[in-house]
Amino acid sequence: MSEADEADFISGCKIDHLYPRDFKNGAGRFFNYVVEEDGATTVEYSPPFPSKNRIKLTLTFIHGSNEITKVTLKRFKHDKREGWVEDRFVSDEPFQLTHFSFEKLASLLQLLKDLDLASLNLPRIPIMEGAISGIDPEFAKKIKTLLIQPDGQRIVEEVVSSGVITSHDIVNIGYRKAQLEQFRLMLDDAGELRAYAQREDVRIDQPEKAWQHFLKHNEWIFGFGLDYRFLSILQEEAVVGSPDLAGRDAPIVDFLLSATHFTVLVEVKQPGTPLFGASRARSGSWRLSTDLIESVSQVLQQKAAWQVKAESNHGGNYDRQGSLIRQGTTDPKCILVIGSDNAFSGSDAERQAKFRTFELLRRDSRNIDILTYSELYQRAAFVVGRSAQ
Structure with a gap:
């Protein structure tokens, strides 16, 4: 991204959402993720401007090797005249993260290990508790109720250790259910098909x-x-x-x-x-x-x-x-x-x-x-x- 495009992205993106973007040659994808940083306020502004710095994590994923090859971190601060600008560091100054930001980014990286990154095609993917679409809310409520029971942890450990189902399976099932619902909407509603084409930057006239x-x-x-x-x-x-x-x-x-x-x-x-x-x-x-x-x-x-x-x-x-x-x-x-x-x-x-x-x-x-x-x-x-x- 250019500096202007990156500033626009930081300004307009939703916090705690994953944004996939394909390489122009189709060989891989970028994944961008932004969190607000606790405990580090920016300078040179006052309300109604943002009160926190933002950390942008960019992952580079290659289809051929099916692996993440690069992880890049950038910090952005908000200037009342220039908007969002990158907070660049001098060579002898380390890039430091607050404990809150580290926990958020570490949780994201752990989740991405279980995702089929090549198949994620939604323009924006929420990464937060209860935000995974395609899972019936009542079913999710029952699962949470089960897990807080005295034997809940033991049941989960037995299921996962048995190899019957893994965290990768759980993520893929949720993703596929969401895509199945997208399929149904596009099949039943021409307006939804046009909306999908616009979101994915596909020609709406074909x-x-x-x-x-x-x-x-x-x-x-x-x-x-x-x-x-x-x-x-x-x-x-x-x-x-x-x-x-x-x-x-x-x-x-x-x-x-x-x-x-x-x-x-x-x-x-x-x-x-x-x-x-x-x-x-x-x-x-x-x-x-x-x-x-x-x-x-x-x-x-x-x-x-x-x-x-x-x-x-x-x-x-x-x-x-x-x-x-x-x-x-x-x-x-x-x-x-x-x-x-x-x-x-x-x-x-x-x-x-x-x-x-x-x-x-x-x-x-x-x-x-x-x-x-x-x-x-x-x-x-x-x-x-x-x-x-």
């Missing part, structure tokens, strides 16, 4: 971009594939084919996934994409929409192009970080996420015809798994539910 961003930062939602192979993201917006002679129209897939030993292609459309036409077809079926047919055709083209590119590039394929993609590509599997349960509207007879037509299409689409956002949400809810057991 809803698919917001969904791509959300799924990128929550790859656990893809989780286990439909055939129970674990899927993880290798590359978003991957160029899976060659451009034409004019250098245009190179096929791009929304996500290139890894299924342990082989690659998988994922194309993401919108929940509101129509799956059916306006009228019934013959033999009790329903006409499929042009959007759905064109999406299937697009995925088939991506599949064919990626097969050729993977086989012809004997030197290997690399992601944007320059890492070799070691997974093979043999008749690659494809996943198309499109539409939602809202597409199956109408009378009972019409809904039944639509469900039957859609299922027949899926069963006869070899190597393309077509699923709706509603189904993807249900699978994510199952993953969270199973993790919480």
Whole structure:
């Protein structure tokens, strides 16, 4: 950050909140955290200006090594003319922390050891008692009641020492429940989708971009594939084919996934994409929409192009970080996420015809798994539910 940007951040940030920020090259992330320092008042101001210095902790996290590589501390004081300015020290003067500030920062570092830093995608994360979203308040109350009982500590120690559940598990479950709720809100409310796009600085005129961003930062939602192979993201917006002679129209897939030993292609459309036409077809079926047919055709083209590119590039394929993609590509599997349960509207007879037509299409689409956002949400809810057991 520049000095001006840093001053704006110190002025506008919420105390005791964690702020993730991605590197421009995608290789890692910064995490910024600010506390107010007790016992050290600043000079050259009077109310209504702040009465405490602020300490900014910055962590540098690298995706490749999955570790924190640098920790930086800065103290800021408030000047009535200049606003928040860094309190720089001379070389022979040590950087000192009050006991209060040390305890706050030490608690944060201990918590971060148990967080999946690569997956945190909220623009601001509260780090304080009772502030973790996604946990039912009544459930939290029962847990606290249990812990103050005479045997509470012994019960917790037995659970953790048994290896059944760890503090890392507890944090991940809370985070995933919060993200599941975000998924539901975006699915049910277009306004919430726009609000998410604005918070994450994603183009609001292309809803698919917001969904791509959300799924990128929550790859656990893809989780286990439909055939129970674990899927993880290798590359978003991957160029899976060659451009034409004019250098245009190179096929791009929304996500290139890894299924342990082989690659998988994922194309993401919108929940509101129509799956059916306006009228019934013959033999009790329903006409499929042009959007759905064109999406299937697009995925088939991506599949064919990626097969050729993977086989012809004997030197290997690399992601944007320059890492070799070691997974093979043999008749690659494809996943198309499109539409939602809202597409199956109408009378009972019409809904039944639509469900039957859609299922027949899926069963006869070899190597393309077509699923709706509603189904993807249900699978994510199952993953969270199973993790919480």
